[in-house]
Amino acid sequence: MTPDTAAHTTSAQVCIVDDDDGVRHSLAALLLAGGHSAHLFASGTEFLQGADLAQPGCVLLDLRMDGMSGLQVFEEMRQRGSVLKVVFLSAHGEVASAVAAVKQGAVDWLEKPCNEHTLLSAVARATELSQADAARARRQHMLRERWNALSPRQQEVARQLATGQSSKEVARTLGLRDPGRPIDPRTVDTHRSAIFLKLDIRSSHELAMLVEELGLTQDI
Amino acid sequence: MLALSGLLVWGAGEWAAQSELDNQWDNLRRSSEVQTLALRGVATRYSFLPFTAAQQPLVTALLKAPDSERDRAAANVYLETVNAHAGSDVLYVMDTSGRTVASSNWQSPRSFVHQNYSNRPYFSDALAGLAGRFYGVGKTTGEPGLFASAPVRDGDRVIGVVAVKIDMQPIVATWAQLRDPVFVTDALGIVFLGSVSPWLYKTTRPLAAADVQRVRNEEQYGSDWSPVAVPWTLRQQRDEPGMELALPAGGSRYLALNEALPDLGWTLTLTADSRAVALARQQAWALASLASGLLVLAALYWRLRERHLQENQRARIELEQRVQERTHALQQAQAFRQSMEDALLVGMRARDLQGRIVYVNAAMCEMVGYRADELVGQLPPYPYWHPDDLPRHWQDSEMALAGQAAPQGFESRLRHRDGRDVHTMVYTARLIDGDNRNIGWMSSVVDITAQKRAEEQQQQREAQLQRVQRVITVGEMASTLAHELNQPLAALVNYAAAARALAAQGRTDLLADSLTALSDQALRAADIVGRIRRWVRQQPQSREPCDLNVVVDQSLALLLRAEARRHGIPVQLDLAAGPLCVNADRVLLEQVVLNLGLNALQAMQGAQAAHGSAEPESPPPELLLRTRAEAGHALLEVLDRGPGLPPEIAARLFEPFFTTRAEGLGLGLNICRSIVESMGGELQASNREGGGAVFVIRLPEAPEK
Numbered sequence: 001m002t003p004d005t006a007a008h009t010t011s012a013q014v015c016i017v018d019d020d021d022g023v024r025h026s027l028a029a030l031l032l033a034g035g036h037s038a039h040l041f042a043s044g045t046e047f048l049q050g051a052d053l054a055q056p057g058c059v060l061l062d063l064r065m066d067g068m069s070g071l072q073v074f075e076e077m078r079q080r081g082s083v084l085k086v087v088f089l090s091a092h093g094e095v096a097s098a099v100a101a102v103k104q105g106a107v108d109w110l111e112k113p114c115n116e117h118t119l120l121s122a123v124a125r126a127t128e129l130s131q132a133d134a135a136r137a138r139r140q141h142m143l144r145e146r147w148n149a150l151s152p153r154q155q156e157v158a159r160q161l162a163t164g165q166s167s168k169e170v171a172r173t174l175g176l177r178d179p180g181r182p183i184d185p186r187t188v189d190t191h192r193s194a195i196f197l198k199l200d201i202r203s204s205h206e207l208a209m210l211v212e213e214l215g216l217t218q219d220i
Numbered sequence: 221m222l223a224l225s226g227l228l229v230w231g232a233g234e235w236a237a238q239s240e241l242d243n244q245w246d247n248l249r250r251s252s253e254v255q256t257l258a259l260r261g262v263a264t265r266y267s268f269l270p271f272t273a274a275q276q277p278l279v280t281a282l283l284k285a286p287d288s289e290r291d292r293a294a295a296n297v298y299l300e301t302v303n304a305h306a307g308s309d310v311l312y313v314m315d316t317s318g319r320t321v322a323s324s325n326w327q328s329p330r331s332f333v334h335q336n337y338s339n340r341p342y343f344s345d346a347l348a349g350l351a352g353r354f355y356g357v358g359k360t361t362g363e364p365g366l367f368a369s370a371p372v373r374d375g376d377r378v379i380g381v382v383a384v385k386i387d388m389q390p391i392v393a394t395w396a397q398l399r400d401p402v403f404v405t406d407a408l409g410i411v412f413l414g415s416v417s418p419w420l421y422k423t424t425r426p427l428a429a430a431d432v433q434r435v436r437n438e439e440q441y442g443s444d445w446s447p448v449a450v451p452w453t454l455r456q457q458r459d460e461p462g463m464e465l466a467l468p469a470g471g472s473r474y475l476a477l478n479e480a481l482p483d484l485g486w487t488l489t490l491t492a493d494s495r496a497v498a499l500a501r502q503q504a505w506a507l508a509s510l511a512s513g514l515l516v517l518a519a520l521y522w523r524l525r526e527r528h529l530q531e532n533q534r535a536r537i538e539l540e541q542r543v544q545e546r547t548h549a550l551q552q553a554q555a556f557r558q559s560m561e562d563a564l565l566v567g568m569r570a571r572d573l574q575g576r577i578v579y580v581n582a583a584m585c586e587m588v589g590y591r592a593d594e595l596v597g598q599l600p601p602y603p604y605w606h607p608d609d610l611p612r613h614w615q616d617s618e619m620a621l622a623g624q625a626a627p628q629g630f631e632s633r634l635r636h637r638d639g640r641d642v643h644t645m646v647y648t649a650r651l652i653d654g655d656n657r658n659i660g661w662m663s664s665v666v667d668i669t670a671q672k673r674a675e676e677q678q679q680q681r682e683a684q685l686q687r688v689q690r691v692i693t694v695g696e697m698a699s700t701l702a703h704e705l706n707q708p709l710a711a712l713v714n715y716a717a718a719a720r721a722l723a724a725q726g727r728t729d730l731l732a733d734s735l736t737a738l739s740d741q742a743l744r745a746a747d748i749v750g751r752i753r754r755w756v757r758q759q760p761q762s763r764e765p766c767d768l769n770v771v772v773d774q775s776l777a778l779l780l781r782a783e784a785r786r787h788g789i790p791v792q793l794d795l796a797a798g799p800l801c802v803n804a805d806r807v808l809l810e811q812v813v814l815n816l817g818l819n820a821l822q823a824m825q826g827a828q829a830a831h832g833s834a835e836p837e838s839p840p841p842e843l844l845l846r847t848r849a850e851a852g853h854a855l856l857e858v859l860d861r862g863p864g865l866p867p868e869i870a871a872r873l874f875e876p877f878f879t880t881r882a883e884g885l886g887l888g889l890n891i892c893r894s895i896v897e898s899m900g901g902e903l904q905a906s907n908r909e910g911g912g913a914v915f916v917i918r919l920p921e922a923p924e925k
Contacts, residue, residue, distance in 0.1 A: 020707045022741045026714030029734050033721035064703065066781070069788050089710075091703040112710035116717035 012127045013057030014038045017047040017073065018089065019065040023112065027060055027089075027119075034120045044068030044076070053082035056134035058107075058126035060119075063090045063097055071101055078105065083134045085126035089114075143214055146199050154198075157183075157191040161204055162211040167192065225512035229505050236504025237497045241475070244492045245461050248477040252490045255395075255402060256479045262391050263366055263484055266308045267351065270370035270382035273302060279313050279322070283372055283380035286321055295322035296333075303384075309365055310385040316378065318343050335360050337383070339438055342369040346381040349373075353484065355412055356440035358385065364412070364441075388413055400474055400491040401465075407485040411450060412441065422450040465491055567644070567665035570651055575600050575621050578660065587644070587667050589637030604642075606635040620648045620661055631668075643672040682894065683759065689891045690756045690811050696818060700783040701752060708745035712738055751778065758807040763899065765922050766806045767799040768847040768856045774806070775813040776845075784843050787821045794846040800854045802919040804899045809856075809917075812892045812903070816858040816915045817843060819888065823862030823913065839910055853901075854921045861912040865905055873905055 014036045018024040021042070028038045038060075041047035045068055047059070059077075063070035074086055088109040090098045098109035107126040110119060150158060160170040167188040175182045201207055273279055278298045282291040295313060303311040303324035310332060312323035318338020326333050337343050337359065342352030352369035365385040372380040395402040395415040403414025409425040421441040432447055439445075454463045454476060462477040474491035481488060561568065567584030571577055580595045588595075588604035595602070605613040609632075616632060619625050625648035634642040644665045651660040694701060715738035722731040755778060772795060784791045802809075824841040844859040865873065872878045876890040889903075896903040901919035908914045 020711070022711035022737070022744060023707050023714070025737060026711035026718065026741065029718040029730070029737065030714045030721070032730070033718040033725065033727075033734075064785050064788075066785055067790070091699075091706045112706055113713035114710070116714070116721070119714075 012131055013052070013055050013084075014123060014127070015041060015047060015051050015057065015059040015084065017041045017044060017059060017065075017070070018062035019043055019067075020062070023062070023089070030116055030119065031123065034116070034123075036123065044070070044073035047073060048076055048080075051084070053077060053080050053084055056083045056127070056130035057085070058123050058130060059084045059086045060110075060123070061086050061088055063088050063101070063109075071097065074101060074104065074106065081137075083130050083137055085130040085133070087122045087126050140213060143199075143210055147210075147214055147216075149198050150195060154191050154195050157188055158195045158199075158207060159211060159216060161188075161192060161195070162208040164204060164208065222516070225516055228512050228515075229508040232508030232511070233501040233505040236507075237501035240497045240500030241460075241494075244475050244494070244496060245477070248462065248475060248490050248492050251398075252477050252479045252488065255490060256481060256488055258391060258394070259404065259486075259488055260481060260484070262386065262388060263353075263481075263486075266306060266384045266386050267353070267368045269302070269306050269308060269311060269384045270346070270368055271351065273299065273311060273313070273382040273384075274370045274372040274380075279372055279382060280374060280379070282313065282322055283315060284374065286315055292322055296324075296326040298322075299324040300326065306384075308384045309387040312383055312385075313372070314338075314343060314381045314383065316347060316380060318381075321380070330361050332360055340367065341438055342367045342383055343381050345369065346371045346383070347378055349378055352381075352383070354438075354440070355388070355406065355486075356438065357442045359439055362442070364388065400493050402488070402490050405487045405489065408435070410435070410441065410447075419450050421445055421448075423447045424450050424454070464494065465489075565667065567667070569595075569663045569665060570660055571621070571663070572660040573621070573658070575617060577602070584665060587636070587642055587665060588634055604634045604636070606633045606641065609633050616646070620646075620663065623650070623658075623661075625661075629666075632665075641669070642667060643669045682898075686808060686811065686891055686895065687756060687758075689815070689888060690758075693811070693814055693818060693888070694752055694756055694779070697779050697783050700779050700786045701748075703786060704748055704779065704782045705745055708741040708748070711741040712745065715741060755807060755810070761805050761807065763803045763805055765801045766804055766809065767801055768809075768854050768919075769795045769800060771804075771806060771809050771813060772845050772847060772856065775810045775817065778810060778814060780814055780817045783818060784821055787825050789821055789824055789841050789843055792842050792844040794844060794848075796847045796849060800847050800849055801922045802854045802899070802901070803922045804919060805895075808895045809899070812895050812917060813845070813856065813858065815888045815892050816917075817845070820858055820860035820862060820913070820915075824860050826862065839912075849921060850918075852921055853918050856917040856919075858915045858917075859908050859912060861908070861910075864907040864911060865913050870905060870907075874903075 014031055016024050016027050016031075016038050018027070019042050024040050024042065028040055031038045039051060041050060043065060044061075047061075048068075051059075061070045061073055068076070070088055074088075077084060077086065085107045086101075086105075088098050088101050088106050090109055090111055095111075098106075098111075102109055107129055108122045110122055147155065147158075156174065157170060160173055165173065167185040170188045171183045171185040195207070196202065199207065199210060201210060276295075276298060278291065278295045282288065282295040285291050299311045299313065299322055303309075310323060310325050312320050312325075312332045314320050314337060318336045318340075320332040320335045320337065323332035325331050340352075340354055340356070340359075342354035345352030345354075346369035349371050352367070354367045354369075355364065356367065357364045365387050367383050367385050369381050369383040371378040372382055392413060392415060398415065401414060401416045401419070403411050403416065403419060405411050405424055408423070408427055408431050410421060410423050410427075411419050412421060414420060426449075427435075427447050435441060436443075436445060452465050452467050452471075454465055456463050460475075462475055465474040465476040467473070473494040475494050475497075476489050476491045479488040479490070480486075561581040561583075564581060564583045567587045568579070568581040569577060569584050570579035577595050577598045580592050582592075585592050585595070590603060600617050601610065601613065613632065616625070616630055625646075627647075629645045629647040632644050632646045634644055636642050645668050646663050646665050648661050648663045650658050651662045653659045715734045719731055719734040719738065722728075722734060772793065776791065781791055820843050824843070839861050841861045842859075844857075846855075846857040846859065848855050848857075869880060874889050874893045878890075889905075893903045896917050896919070899919055901917060904916045904918070906914050906916075
């Protein structure tokens with residue numbers, strides 16, 4: 001999508017968060033043999049503090065740890081909008097937790113001890129997904145910046161236009177919503193030109209897709 | 221008795237009196253014979269003298285010629301000479317008219333010459349040709365005397381009378397020597413001679429008037445004599461040879477014996493004081509009284525002695541009886557004591573101050589398999605001391621002999637002769653003699669082998685139960701255990717895979733590292749399994765000092781931390797700065813901590829399940845393990861933030877088979893409490909401030925190892 005995607009692919013990181021030294025180091029050894037260099041963290045806190053959550057990659061996250069549990073770390077990562085994809089490591093009998101984690105957006109879960117191929121493929125897939133997400137995120141970021149460049153009136157107008165209304169219809173809708181500030185359909189047209197220019201789009205359809213992509217539909 | 225002795229005394233008195241009386245009479249009779257003879261001798265000694273002088277021609281001549289001075293002078297000289305030779309008083313010659321013509325005392329102023337004695341019977345008798353005899357008071361001299369006379373014949377014719385006066389005083393003087401009165405009475409009964417002069421010339425019986433006249437005429441007893449009765453009375457004694465002479469007015473009484481001198485017309489009376497008789501009687505009485513008194517005393521003494529003897533006898537019998545009773549009682553007591561001692565299950569052993577055994581009872585012998593004679597006299601070491609416990613036996617023995625044996629007794633393991641072990645409790649007390657001196661030590665030895673065995677069995681059962689509970693605990697943490705094992709296994713698998721890949725890539729340096737790490741993980745897995753296995757199988761050990769902080773660490777290491785992790789509950793530690801030592805079996809203590817920790821985790825999980833995600837106002841769940849010292853005790857506390865202990869649960873918390881969990885056996889806390897109590901501590905539960913429960917293990921603090 002964007003020119004720097006490939007570069008991001010190569011710089012994908014692999015993190016291992018497990019409070020068990022043996023498990024952590026053995027995973028690192030395995031990944032190293034598979035060509036991955038891994039960042040090792042002995043606890044969730046350590047990871048959240050030390051890892052670059054913005055850099056795409058894969059996190060092998062132990063579900064059961066002292067201090068923050070895997071799920072807590074996962075939740076924190078989501079909160080922070082990390083692009084890292086999470087593969088949970090679970091022990092036998094922790095299926096329920098793992099399933100719940102996957103539902104919340106984890107890429108996968110692996111039951112320890114796991115097959116090396118399963119592990120490596122899970123890591124690869126997560127990395128890919130992370131990189132894709134990272135690209136999407138970057139685009140969204142760009143779009144958000146463009147959106148934020150609009151004036152508030154322009155954003156209002158833009159949201160109405162994204163629903164596919166004509167300029168007249170937009171003017172009426174806005175006038176009804178805020179009778180103190182009536183707007184002329186021609187003014188709407190003027191705003192439309194400015195919006196299309198600022199957002200680098202050609203059509204109302206594109207505007208609709210952008211608004212949806214930014215998650216602004218609910219605000220209409 | 222008294223009557224008899226009285227009779228005896230009286231009889232003795234009478235007998236003595238009679239005997240004395242007879243004696244007195246005999247004396248009197250003998251004395252009477254002597255005195256009669258003497259009297260008759262004196263009275264008749266000179267009777268020949270007048271007759272002889274009458275034959276003298278000088279006398280005849282004088283009478284024939286009474287006026288011849290020459291004849292008179294010759295006659296006087298003759299008479300004087302004869303009288304002097306004969307020893308008579310006066311010898312004199314009277315003519316037929318009664319006039320004295322010559323006298324032996326012709327030269328004395330009281331000369332008889334020319335005196336006329338014609339009124340005297342001795343003159344008239346001689347004049348009548350008879351030999352005259354007369355006792356009377358001298359007319360001239362006034363002195364009494366015995367007059368004897370003879371006629372002077374000239375042929376058939378009486379021409380004169382010769383008379384001699386004999387002085388009777390010498391014989392009276394001899395009588396005066398006698399103790400008792402002697403006197404002589406004349407034919408009229410007039411006392412004329414005697415040793416008692418006041419009685420003289422008194423009459424012993426009434427006189428006829430003619431007689432009185434005659435006596436007066438004859439001037440026998442002086443010119444002025446008149447009859448006066450003697451002051452005493454004579455009484456003829458019945459059955460006695462004599463009479464009794466009694467002086468008037470309670471005077472003396474005499475025995476009196478009369479001896480008649482018929483030729484003289486006199487009666488000689490001798491007396492003897494009858495006091496001698498009375499005295500004899502009294503003496504006899506006294507003697508008899510004394511004797512009978514003695515007799516009575518003797519009798520009394522005899523009776524007393526008899527009684528005494530009887531009493532002695534009785535006392536002896538009684539004593540014997542009592543001795544017998546006492547002996548019997550003693551035997552009974554001895555038998556009782558013996559049977560009690562024999563029946564005693566408690567062994568008794570007395571030792572002197574040196575530790576020499578002086579006594580053992582049957583139970584003691586039974587307990588150790590040695591006979592009493594084999595044990596008595598032994599000094600430590602005793603044959604029943606257990607060879608494995610010798611130092612301890614020595615120590616106990618020395619403590620006991622030093623008086624420092626614990627009053628609550630001490631345990632002692634003995635070795636029976638047949639080789640089996642005997643477990644005993646020994647209690648030692650002072651042995652005190654009658655003077656309150658400590659002479660040794662008495663020990664009671666109680667066989668507690670059965671008890672010990674039961675205890676051991678109980679301990680074994682408890683240990684089994686504890687082990688079962690440990691197994692259950694491990695079972696409850698099976699998933700945690702699985703996870704704990706899973707970790708090294710996962711690591712192992714990873715290393716193996718890595719090694720394979722590295723081997724394929726030919727990266728041997730990394731391969732070696734991986735293989736080393738791999739074997740480490742394999743060992744780690746084995747170590748976990750081994751640790752759990754050992755912990756579960758652990759036999760109870762003897763107590764040893766262990767640090768509660770270490771116990772907490774070990775418990776956490778043994779699955780508790782992993783279990784908390786599984787529950788997603790943080791473990792907080794608040795440990796004492798230094799070691800906190802108690803005497804305990806470490807494994808059991810870990811079991812308790814593990815159980816309590818597990819309970820806490822489960823409680824918090826339940827609470828989380830019940831309340832959903834943690835409410836904002838309630839404190840976050842945590843498992844807090846705290847150790848601290850408090851007043852000589854070491855405390856290990858397990859605190860949670862679960863629902864705490866409602867009263868209905870708190871009351872039954874430690875009951876066996878009480879559980880709030882569906883899958884629980886309900887033995888955990890019960891076993892925990894018994895474990896802690898077996899270590900001399902206590903386990904208590906309460907609610908934690910701010911929510912949750914607190915379990916406190918409180919153990920006596922022990923010195924550091």
